[in-house]
Amino acid sequence: MPAVSAFTRLYQFGLRHGVRTYNMEFSWWAHDCALYWGHNAIIRTKAFHEHCMLPKLPGKPPLGGYILSHDLLEAMFMRRGGYEARVLPIETKSYETNPPTFLDFLRRELRWCQETMQYWFMLSEPGIHPISRFQVYQTLTTYIGQACCVLMTLACVAEVMGEPSVIQMSLVFSWTPQLVLTAFGMFPKPAGVFEVVTTSSRR
Numbered sequence: 001m002p003a004v005s006a007f008t009r010l011y012q013f014g015l016r017h018g019v020r021t022y023n024m025e026f027s028w029w030a031h032d033c034a035l036y037w038g039h040n041a042i043i044r045t046k047a048f049h050e051h052c053m054l055p056k057l058p059g060k061p062p063l064g065g066y067i068l069s070h071d072l073l074e075a076m077f078m079r080r081g082g083y084e085a086r087v088l089p090i091e092t093k094s095y096e097t098n099p100p101t102f103l104d105f106l107r108r109e110l111r112w113c114q115e116t117m118q119y120w121f122m123l124s125e126p127g128i129h130p131i132s133r134f135q136v137y138q139t140l141t142t143y144i145g146q147a148c149c150v151l152m153t154l155a156c157v158a159e160v161m162g163e164p165s166v167i168q169m170s171l172v173f174s175w176t177p178q179l180v181l182t183a184f185g186m187f188p189k190p191a192g193v194f195e196v197v198t199t200s201s202r203r
Contacts, residue, residue: 005100012098017192023089032084033131035075040094044083051081057121062114069115072139073122076132113143
């Protein structure tokens with residue numbers, strides 16, 4: 001659904017093409033241990049009631065108390081109960097709106113960060129499939145990794161301010177892995193755009 005603000009339209013353009021590619025590869029490697037994101041989900045209601053009761057976490061908020069983000073955990077509990085959880089990489093007529101401004105986007109990210117940080121208990125939750133447990137780790141590192149990027153940036157600034165001889169010897173070794181990881185992380189979006197450009201029905 002076309003957005004009104006320029007920020008949302010730009011964000012929506014990249015998200016639309018990137019998510020299509022991401023969902024295709026995610027449905028392949030996650031197989032029957034996939035997740036769902038609260039919408040476009042078809043759920044067995046009886047199995048959901050039997051296996052998806054969310055625990056109340058020990059301690060006080062923001063990390064303790066009632067779980068704020070439920071859908072990822074429910075998919076893992078359904079898989080623990082013996083049911084498949086799959087992502088079908090197909091497009092439907094439904095959609096989800098996005099924040100209209102950058103500040104609204106940051107507020108949503110902070111809320112999602114708080115919700116995600118409650119997932120620590122799932123790393124030791126009994127009966128969780130190894131693929132599901134890996135996805136908990138992957139979800140946590142989404143936000144922990146951002147803090148690590150800030151620390152790495154500060155370390156690079158400190159390196160640039162150091163001895164020139166040290167800089168020349170270490171730049172190749174320090175930047176090459178980062179460039180490879182950046183290219184790997186950005187790949188889904190240009191791949192999605194390429195698929196649209198080369199497919200007449202999508203143009």
